[in-house]
Amino acid sequence: MLTKNLSLLRTSMKAYVQRSQATASNLANIDTPGYQRISVSFEDQLREVRHQVPSLRDPEDVEPRMEVEDGPPILEDEMMIMADVQMRTQFATRALREHFELMRTGIKGRTE
Numbered sequence: 001m002l003t004k005n006l007s008l009l010r011t012s013m014k015a016y017v018q019r020s021q022a023t024a025s026n027l028a029n030i031d032t033p034g035y036q037r038i039s040v041s042f043e044d045q046l047r048e049v050r051h052q053v054p055s056l057r058d059p060e061d062v063e064p065r066m067e068v069e070d071g072p073p074i075l076e077d078e079m080m081i082m083a084d085v086q087m088r089t090q091f092a093t094r095a096l097r098e099h100f101e102l103m104r105t106g107i108k109g110r111t112e
Contacts (some may be wrong), residue, residue, distance in 0.1 A: 009096050011086035015064035016089045022066060025080050026073035037073040041074050 022038040029035040042064040049062055 001104050003099075006096075007093055009099070010038075011063065012042070012092050013089070013096075015040055016092065017083070018066060018084050019051060019085050023078050023085065023112075026078050027082075030073050030075055030078070035072055037069045037071060039067050039069055042066055 019042075022040050027035050034043040042062065045062045045065070
């Protein structure tokens with residue numbers, strides 16, 4: 001049973017995985033001449049969709065997008081992004097766990 005919240009959490013986790021991979025690539029190539037920073041956009045797209053007329057686009061349709069930026073990665077920025085991704089992943093994981101706990105309670109009829 002794929003609810004809107006579950007679908008959005010799944011897409012969020014996909015974005016966080018991609019952002020972790022992009023950050024790892026940026027850190028691995030921090031001293032590579034000519035390397036351009038890679039980023040993943042997701043939250044800005046989601047925010048735009050939520051502020052549009054409701055019938056135009058569904059938040060479930062938003063997918064993370066990898067982008068190549070102008071300029072090299074900066075170590076401090078990449079470390080902050082890595083910490084941010086870790087916190088967002090923990091939050092999404094907690095929300096998923098609570099979602100499935102509610103489903104289990106609905107199926108079993110009791111909590112353990």
